[in-house]
């Protein structure tokens with residue numbers, strides 16, 4: 002019996018509010034709605050505009066279009082629902098219309114049914130906390146506050162920072178419930194009071210709204226004083242979003258800079274201290290960040306007067322707002338949203354092939370009433386497959402917008418995201434039964450949603466059988482050596498039956514790996530897992546030829562496979578007429594390197610086990626598929642993968658789609674050379690290009706068992722040309738078109754990890770292996786590295802720079818006046 006580990010995590014629903022960033026009225030309403038939603042403080046506010054406004058970048062740079070900015074925010078937060086502040090803002094974003102809501106419908110109005118409204122309201126939470134804590138301690142002092150600004154101009158500011166309740170008559174009950182449950186201290190806010198509040202602990206309505214939620218920000222961030230114009234909605238939106246992704250953000254209105262100056266300078270001096278637990282003397286700094294509304298000319302005078310402490314090394318001024326809408330380049334640490342957890346559970350689920358169901362028991366907040374509106378909270382599910390021979394798909398293409406896949410149940414939707422599989426829970430104590438699929442079945446089903454039919458080819462079947470027979474990629478490692486693959490192939494070419502004397506087999510398997518203690522069990526693996534079958538070779542007394550016999554087909558009389566006559570078992574001199582021998586079985590007996598199955602299996606193993614040590618990545622795979630795009634339009638791929646880099650605590654990276662073409666060795670003799678078409682020819686390259694055109698952004702892999710020096714000049718030229726095509730930057734997707742990876746014997750036969758294999762090769766390989774910053778498990782990085790190693794292309798960054806320079810020269814030439 003196999004088992005699957007199911008991690009379930011409970012968190013509030015994540016709503017992304019779409020609004021024009023200068024809309025004062027509606028941003029205030031958004032702050033208020035979020036005060037009434039459990040976990041509302043962490044819901045992003047996504048600025049929407051038709052044209053990127055001038056204030057967006059202080060220096061007037063236009064790095065992206067308006068729609069790219071909106072999409073960038075969405076990708077950063079992967080919302081469960083969109084909330085339009087005005088109808089139509091979600092148009093063109095490709096979001097499932099059933100998950101687009103209206104701001105005015107978010108909260109249930111007084112007298113409306115329980116089923117109206119969206120998300121989990123704070124009322125259940127207030128009631129629960131009141132019953133559990135506050136009804137007994139009301140007489141004691143607490144630090145819960147209700148903040149109302151002295152001047153109306155600061156209403157938006159106070160709502161963004163502390164929270165505020167709706168004032169509509171039929172929504173007043175939220176504010177009253179807060180009042181009744183906690184009897185908060187009423188704060189009349191001005192600059193002085195704000196400075197006082199920052200000095201002590203306080204609990205605002207916005208903070209109570211995320212009770213029971215653990216927030217993990219994943220990485221250390223220096224505390225930030227965010228200097229903003231309190232009357233500018235766009236600054237408040239920026240503040241809101243920054244606080245949703247980073248800890249320790251304190252807003253400082255320029256209007257109150259005078260009053261807050263003392264506090265700020267003290268804060269900066271106090272925070273200039275060694276980073277706790279860091280032995281290298283790294284210091285913490287409080288940053289003073291200036292919001293986009295603060296005019297550039299005013300920054301220095303403001304800073305000099307109110308913020309600069311003069312303590313050597315302590316002062317850090319930042320004039321730019323972090324571009325949280327922009328994907329991080331591959332060489333930097335990416336910033337992710339925090340992980341919110343209101344409960345988690347890990348269960349091992351029994352699993353069998355004939356009943357491929359995994360049970361998911363949903364987690365609910367303990368404070369939630371039994372009945373309410375639908376989709377009040379979310380469960381994040383992560384699956385880990387332990388024993389099912391690396392066949393089961395537990396990774397899926399990420400799509401939080403309008404996924405058609407995966408469909409584990411006929412009715413319930415699941416959103417595949419970098420966080421995991423999101424299940425929007427409808428009722429308390431609900432339970433799911435998810436139907437799981439193998440990689441091949443899952444990938445085919447997904448292709449069907451793209452109107453593509455896929456059929457397994459013979460080569461694909463052989464690859465699957467090899468991986469399955471050997472019990473997954475751990476077993477595939479048993480033939481990850483050129484001598485072993487060649488040995489297995491040579492046996493298939495033996496006359497009569499693909500068999501080999503037992504001791505010869507053992508010796509030939511073990512001798513290439515003499516002294517390699519960790520791979521000393523290759524022989525046992527291949528024998529025990531059934532790549533070969535033990536039997537006897539008997540010499541026919543009639544025609545003197547040798548044939549192989551299975552153990553259960555032997556007797557005192559046997560039939561010769563060649564002359565078909567019956568002869569007697571050599572009982573008198575068994576040493577001369579009989580010997581124990583292994584025969585290759587199933588896919589292993591197929592000629593031409595198991596019809597390419599070894600190369601494909603080793604290639605898939607590379608992505609599953611070698612490139613990231615098998616820990617920090619996960620693949621779902623399918624081998625040898627013929628894809629039908631139309632009636633007479635078929636393209637074959639030797640393997641298709643979903644590849645995802647896993648992160649233990651935090652969000653995974655987006656899943657990547659990988660198409661691969663795998664080649665075996667050049668044939669060993671003249672006859673084989675004719676049979677085995679081992680070179681990457683133009684058809685292979687065209688096929689891969691076509692796949693990348695159909696699936697923009699996918700990764701293309703050319704893998705061969707050959708050594709790099711055995712690649713012909715023509716092959717290198719062909720693949721280089723495609724690689725340069727793939728290097729082109731696609732603005733719309735904000736990444737290169739189709740990274741091309743080249744794998745050779747160095748990678749396919751790597752015994753353990755890529756780092757280890759490259760480290761032993763010396764030269765450039767070793768250099769790449771030892772550079773700690775280089776993350777080869779990032780396939781875009783791996784593409785760049787292997788293109789340098791095997792195609793002699795310049796590093797991607799250099800290539801891009803040269804291209805820009807050439808373009809600049811051309812432009813200049815065009816603008817220059819014609820020579821006299």
Ligand SMILES: [Zn+2]
Nearest residue numbers: 541544561564
């Ligand atoms: Zn015979």
